[in-house]
Amino acid sequence: MFVLNFLMRRLAQGALIIFLVSLLIFTLLRVVPGDPVRLMAGGMAPEALIEKIATDMGLRDPIVVQFGRYIGGVVRGDLGQSFVRPANGAATGGATFNDTTRGERAKVLSLILEALPMTLQLAAVTLVIALVFSGIVGIAGGLAIGRWPDKLAFYISSIFISLPNFWLGIVLALLFSVKLGWLPAIGYRGFAYTILPAIVLAVELSPVLIRTLVSSVSAQMTEPYVAVGHVRGLGRGRIIANHALRNASVPLLNLLGIQFSSLLGGVIIVEYIFDYPGLGLLTINAVLQRDFPLIQGIAIVTSAIFVLINIIVDLVATTMDPRLEY
Amino acid sequence: MSVTTAAGGPIAHKPAQRSIARRIFDKAASTPGFRVGLSIFVVLALATALYPELSSIDPTKMDVKARLLPPLFLGNNWSWAHPLGTDQIGRDMLVRSLVGLRYSFLIGVASVIVMLAIGCALGTIAGYFGGRTDAVIMRLTDAQLSIPMIILAISVLGVSRPTIPAIIVVLGVSNWPVYARIMRSIVMTERQREYVRAAKIGGSTDARIILTLLLPLLLPPVLFTSVLDVARMMIFESTLGFLGLGVQPPTPTFGNIIADGRKYLLNAWWIATMPGLFLGLTLTSINLIGASLERARNTVHGGGEG
Numbered sequence: 001m002f003v004l005n006f007l008m009r010r011l012a013q014g015a016l017i018i019f020l021v022s023l024l025i026f027t028l029l030r031v032v033p034g035d036p037v038r039l040m041a042g043g044m045a046p047e048a049l050i051e052k053i054a055t056d057m058g059l060r061d062p063i064v065v066q067f068g069r070y071i072g073g074v075v076r077g078d079l080g081q082s083f084v085r086p087a088n089g090a091a092t093g094g095a096t097f098n099d100t101t102r103g104e105r106a107k108v109l110s111l112i113l114e115a116l117p118m119t120l121q122l123a124a125v126t127l128v129i130a131l132v133f134s135g136i137v138g139i140a141g142g143l144a145i146g147r148w149p150d151k152l153a154f155y156i157s158s159i160f161i162s163l164p165n166f167w168l169g170i171v172l173a174l175l176f177s178v179k180l181g182w183l184p185a186i187g188y189r190g191f192a193y194t195i196l197p198a199i200v201l202a203v204e205l206s207p208v209l210i211r212t213l214v215s216s217v218s219a220q221m222t223e224p225y226v227a228v229g230h231v232r233g234l235g236r237g238r239i240i241a242n243h244a245l246r247n248a249s250v251p252l253l254n255l256l257g258i259q260f261s262s263l264l265g266g267v268i269i270v271e272y273i274f275d276y277p278g279l280g281l282l283t284i285n286a287v288l289q290r291d292f293p294l295i296q297g298i299a300i301v302t303s304a305i306f307v308l309i310n311i312i313v314d315l316v317a318t319t320m321d322p323r324l325e326y
Numbered sequence: 327m328s329v330t331t332a333a334g335g336p337i338a339h340k341p342a343q344r345s346i347a348r349r350i351f352d353k354a355a356s357t358p359g360f361r362v363g364l365s366i367f368v369v370l371a372l373a374t375a376l377y378p379e380l381s382s383i384d385p386t387k388m389d390v391k392a393r394l395l396p397p398l399f400l401g402n403n404w405s406w407a408h409p410l411g412t413d414q415i416g417r418d419m420l421v422r423s424l425v426g427l428r429y430s431f432l433i434g435v436a437s438v439i440v441m442l443a444i445g446c447a448l449g450t451i452a453g454y455f456g457g458r459t460d461a462v463i464m465r466l467t468d469a470q471l472s473i474p475m476i477i478l479a480i481s482v483l484g485v486s487r488p489t490i491p492a493i494i495v496v497l498g499v500s501n502w503p504v505y506a507r508i509m510r511s512i513v514m515t516e517r518q519r520e521y522v523r524a525a526k527i528g529g530s531t532d533a534r535i536i537l538t539l540l541l542p543l544l545l546p547p548v549l550f551t552s553v554l555d556v557a558r559m560m561i562f563e564s565t566l567g568f569l570g571l572g573v574q575p576p577t578p579t580f581g582n583i584i585a586d587g588r589k590y591l592l593n594a595w596w597i598a599t600m601p602g603l604f605l606g607l608t609l610t611s612i613n614l615i616g617a618s619l620e621r622a623r624n625t626v627h628g629g630g631e632g
Contacts, residue, residue, distance in 0.1 A: 017469060020469055024478065025477070025478060025481065028478065028481065028482055029481060029485060032482055032485045032486040154359065154617065155359070157617075158359070158610060158613045158614050158617055159606075159610055161557070161609075161613055162557065162561075162606050162607075162608075162609035162610040162612075162613050163606050163609075164561050164564055164565065164580070164602060164605055164606065164609075165561075165565070166564075166565060166568045166581075166584065167584055167598075167599070167602030167605065167606070168602075170584065170588060170591065170598050170599070170602070171599055171602070174591060174595060174599070178591075178592065215624075258471070261471075261475065261476070262476075264476055264477070265476035265562075265565070268476065268480070269565055269568070269569070272569065283477060283480070284480075284569065287480050287481055287484035287485070287571075288484060288570075290484075290485055295477070295481050298477065299477050299478070299481075302477060
């Protein structure tokens with residue numbers, strides 16, 4: 001019952017957030033200079049034609065009217081059509097304005113649904129690598145505060161956080177794929193293409209995880225229940241594995257929810273470098289082509305994912321630590 | 327000095343002697359991480375400030391005869407004139423990297439100032455007045471935290487023309503909520519203290535209490551934390567540059583040098599990798615300083631972030 005109440009409240013909040021995001025991005029895109037119709041029709045199109053296309057598409061209406069029309073569609077599950085991408089084949093941007101071969105424009109929702117599973121796969125592999133690596137370094141550091149594992153964790157996280165992800169991507173691609181030939185890098189033709197991008201993202205994600213683990217594990221080890229455990233005759237390994245780690249993982253979980261939005265920035269860059277056909281590459285192309293409906297759709301879908309992830313994180317956190325309240 | 331700072335307990339009896347900010351700084355300065363970071367940073371800062379002028383090499387000057395020279399001791403036609411080699415049209419990589427570092431650092435610091443100004447002002451107001459003001463500001467903060475700002479940032483910069491002030495504002499505006507939260511939580515505990523209540527009874531206005539009593543006391547520890555954010559913003563700036571949404575060429579920045587050098591990766595790997603190494607070194611030094619300061623702050627403050 002409490003869970004249901006909690007879910008209802010959080011989902012309502014989430015809907016409000018998604019509405020705000022779409023309002024914000026919609027207004028921003030129309031206020032900043034840059035005319036998408038010019039890009040769609042091509043540089044040689046006469047001014048009158050551009051005005052005609054813009055009026056036909058409703059781009060000259062007041063922003064409030066446009067937004068009302070758009071959000072009406074979103075509620076019914078229709079994210080609109082892309083400005084520049086046809087339903088099949090390459091982008092039409094830059095083609096001549098009276099090109100009759102230009103086909104139906106692609107649906108934003110289907111473009112996103114095509115790209116999303118690829119990004120989720122990348123995110124899953126990244127999480128596994130990051131959690132295993134920072135688990136080892138962070139727990140070792142937290143159990144030995146002031147000694148070398150702690151210092152090692154400090155320096156590893158300081159260095160990892162200083163590596164720009166796009167640079168690391170280029171260097172790793174040069175090293176593992178060009179020089180050594182171990183892993184493929186560009187495009188996507190099978191699972192192996194996920195590994196290098198995931199390593200780059202994991203390097204970006206792990207410093208925060210390591211720091212949180214070090215501080216939360218070391219804080220748990222000073223709690224009274226650890227000392228009592230020794231008195232009760234429990235081994236050190238058992239106290240750590242069964243009790244301390246369980247409590248220490250709650251802050252880590254909350255962190256993962258918050259880190260999602262910064263990880264998203266990394267995903268955009270990494271997919272762009274490795275030409276990985278996911279949501280990030282779609283975002284970059286949409287921005288560079290001024291594809292307003294696609295940018296809006298991506299913003300809405302990502303904020304929805306963000307809301308869902310944070311709800312799930314809170315639910316899991318309460319099952320791990322029943323003292324937390326919804 | 328290290329004896330007094332190493333023991334956190336004894337000095338707590340006579341806190342009037344040194345301010346909290348001073349104690350945090352001294353504690354951080356005694357760690358090896360801070361010293362290593364600071365010495366790297368000073369060397370880089372001096373090089374950045376002096377070398378482009380002293381060597382009088384123009385970072386945008388082309389020299390086709392000296393194109394694609396490798397860095398020192400690598401390959402067979404390296405020269406002392408270009409320690410990091412040259413790019414595809416013969417521009418000196420070292421000078422370009424150093425000039426890029428200038429822009430990157432300036433943008434990093436400026437955007438942190440913007441986010442500190444917004445975040446600390448809102449956080450202080452929320453924490454000091456409480457009640458409805460607090461609720462409204464904190465809901466605003468939550469909403470901003472749950473919006474994927476990166477998409478907003480690149481959309482705005484991608485659709486309009488990226489200029490340096492626009493980049494600074496976008497970076498600053500997208501990252502202030504963290505500071506609002508930190509400031510709010512410290513101000514909330516601090517406003518219950520005797521000296522604030524005494525000032526109120528004494529007839530001080532709220533603005534006077536905030537500006538003359540609270541901010542001078544509470545801001546320095548927050549400033550220490552913001553060192554880490556300078557590094558984050560520098561990465562962010564170079565990321566934007568790499569996507570072509572940062573400072574525009576011919577002005578060299580790390581982002582656009584690396585994006586440019588990526589095309590020549592196979593026959594001249596140093597164009598894309600050397601500036602990144604430089605950037606990584608700079609960021610490591612800043613991060614070491616920042617992380618030491620933050621650790622010191624947490625031990626002195628007893629986790630005031632909460």
